[in-house]
Amino acid sequence: MLKFAYFIEGGHYAHNNGKGEFFMKMSRMYLPTLREVPSDAEVISHQLLLRAGLIRKLVSGVYSYLPLGKRVLAKIERVIREEMDAANSQEVLMSAIQPSELWKESGRWENFGPEMFRLYDRNEREFCLGPTHEEIFTSLVRDELKSYKQLPLSLYQIQTKYRDEKRPRFGVIRAREFIMKDAYTFDRDPDGMKQSYQEMWEAYTKIFDRLHMKYRVVEGDSGAMGGSDSHEFTAMAESGESTVMYAEGCDYAATDEKAECIFELPVQDTEKKELEKVSTPNVGTIEDLENFFQVSADRFAKTLLLTVKGEPIAVMIPGHRELNLIKLLKVVDAAEHEIEMAEEETVKEITGARVGFAGPIGLKKDIPLYIDKRVTEMTNIIVGANESDFHYKNANYGKDFEGTVVDDLILTQEGDICPQDRRLRLKSDRGIEVGNIFQLGTKYSDSLNLTYLDQDGKSKKVWMGSHGIGVSRTMAAIIEQNYDEKGIIWPLVVAPYHILITVVNAKKEDQMQLGEQLYQEYTKLGYEVLFDDRNERAGVKFNDADLIGIPIRINVGRRAEEGIVEFSLRRGGEKEEIPVSEIAQKVKDEFAYQGL
Helix, strand or coil: CCCCHHHHCCCCCCEECCCCCEEEEHHHCCCCCCCCCCCCCCCHHHHHHHHCCCEEEEECCEEEECHHHHHHHHHHHHHHHHHHHHCCCEECCCCCEEEHHHHHHHCCCCCCCCCCEEEECCCCCEEEECCCCHHHHHHHHHCCCCEHHHCCEEEEEEEEEECCCCCCECHHHECCEEEEEEEEEEECCHHHHHHHHHHHHHHHHHHHHHCCCCEEEEECCCHHHCCCCEEEEEEECCCCCEEEEECCCCCCEEECCCCCCCCCCCCCCCCCCCCEEEECCCCCCHHHHHHHHCCCHHHEEEEEEEEECCEEEEEEEECCCCECHHHHHHHHCCCHHHEEECCHHHHHHHHCCCCCCCCCCCCCCCCCEEEEHHHHCCCCEEEECCCCCEEEEEECECCCECCEEECCCECCCCCCECCCCCCCECEEEEEEEEEEEEEEECHHHHHHCCEEECCCCCEEECEEEEEEEEHHHHHHHHHHHCEECCEECCCCCCCCCCEEEEECCCCCHHHHHHHHHHHHHHHHCCCCEEEECCCCCHHHHHHHHHHHCCCEEEEECCCHHHCEEEEEECCCCCCEEEEHHHHHHHHHHHHHHCCC
16 A cells, blocks of 8 residues: 555545445546636635535535535645644544633633624523634643643644634635634643744644645734734735735744834924914815825824724824724724724714814814824824814924824835844735634633642643644635636645546447556555546536646546557646556656655
8 A cells, every 4th residue: 555545534435345445436426516607706716616516605604515625624634633643732622512601711702702603502501603712622621630740731623613704705715614723732831832832833834835835924913812922824825815024035924914014204304383274175085185285195194083892092193004903902902893993973073073084183072092103203294183174284293282102003014124124125925824823821721720730739820822723724725826727736635536537438438448447456556546437528527627626637538449548737737648557657756746
């Protein structure tokens, strides 16, 4: 048996002959391919997963995985399991139904937000469908852990998670039900936690390398998970929701939400002028103001009005930059669902003006004003006058207005200065977050009272880490990196089958006999072989072959009686006619090339 034969575990097959050999013929396979692109499929992975018959939508954000899709998931999971096991993490399986009591202990029951699916049992006890499992794993270990001798400990599971996304999109990339590997590490002290963090980093690197993915490891935001340091493993793809900021020439990389924003302000006036009120009828946007005042947007400061937990606040940033909502959330200590732009009526109540004329001077209602530090370095700027159709020019911080100064409230953009090497400029790229690692510290140990007894018999808090991989999301990300105009191009490591043998004309006895012979032979050698024995037109078969993307293709056609077949690779390989005796070496070469 070849070393890659283990991949046949975890899938669904038509027949097992009792010798460990599995067979699948397309005439018996459930493979509902689609010719047209579904109208609601926005990105290529969603389109191809549907067209190639790997998934079907049940309701918005919820999908069923069909035979080919299930096989791909099983192979991704197999790679994950092998590397997690090698990192001394032990697999468990926890319930997706979680009691509210544990979440209330941690303080996240009310704070997690509307993404949590909540339900009651017949006894009116409150539960949720698990969006994540920090509380549950902490509780499990809390009930069993006694001594320092039981640490360090690493546990993981591969399981379905549930989040009631406000706007499910991009197929399985942003779904309400998704498959995830989550691991939790438990250590005696911060150094142990950091060591476990590094071990997970290395395990993730091996996983995504084995999956042949193009990815970056970037600094990320801890978000609802809490804790201190975190990193994201981002698969690079134009369709990705994440923006990655990086600098060529150093190893700095971070999400645009996390990246420190450093940019050069234009040269400022040395003399602070007197404040002047200017009539600006129907001039409410930065673009309108640029045209009206004949100056660039970096001479303005915009005041944004928002509500946090129902209470209004004002935020002031340079006019040519965008607010970084994640940074603001940390300042005001709120979750994303607790903040929104102020309604028009609220704006009028606070400013006395229409939307578009808010400013820091003369607000009608006393509300917190948070100011990005760059505004304090600007002189003689133009701001809203809190009066419809009026602005102030020559406004200056400390002289005309004050507020709570915050170091950084701005979203980083391409061309900004690299925080790690200020000689370099940041570039941006799009990506899909497929993995994340968090240093949780004692956040959950404190709230759920997870302790151990040290060598001296003293009670100490456990230091934790949380580490996730989106399994279903990874499948989509692989497609986003491996496709052409005809369909999917699977890497061998995750391909639903290694080899596709297609009989061009099923009515020709010599073709069917040779196809069957090759099918049996290569299955017995340990390869996973899909046999297209359907009585369909050759064009239909070839289109399906391109669409589902099996890496190695053997077409049995008109020269079958001579023992000659057409051999090709799905990834750009030229078709060539070869004797059947040469197939074995061609297949071995491709496996060696892909590192299997």
